[in-house]
Amino acid sequence: MTLPSAVNRANTILYVRRWKESVAFYRDHLGFEVAFRNDWFVEFRLTPTAYLSVADQSRTTMASGNGKGVTLSFRIDDLQAAHRAFLEDGLVPTAIRAQVMGADVFYLSDPEGNRIEFWSPG
Structure with a gap:
């Protein structure tokens, strides 16, 4: 089977315990541009079609991988x-x-x- 429609945007979401520190790291140290932000989720634009998001695990149903496997x-x-x-x-x-x-x-x-x-x- 193939997808019925082409993928036109990719977003990786990291669920983290240290949300504020992680957001500051990607914004301030790596210089990634914030495309969207609320009080528990920040989406960074890497390229016109690739994004990286950081979510506060305490506000979601997903747990942090604790830096393992990514x-x-x-x-x-x-x-x-x-x-x-x-x-x-x-x-x-x-x-x-x-x-x-x-x-x-x-x-x-x-x-x-x-x-x-x-x-x-x-």
């Missing part, structure tokens, strides 16, 4: 500059690893413990 993976243009910027911002990215599955990559964790992968073609 990797957000973002291809970016300037891996070195992003790595330096995170260090200067007081964050703790891993060292850049070369040629992991054909790409250079480093990782960062959000306040909930979700792994974020930043990569560029090697």
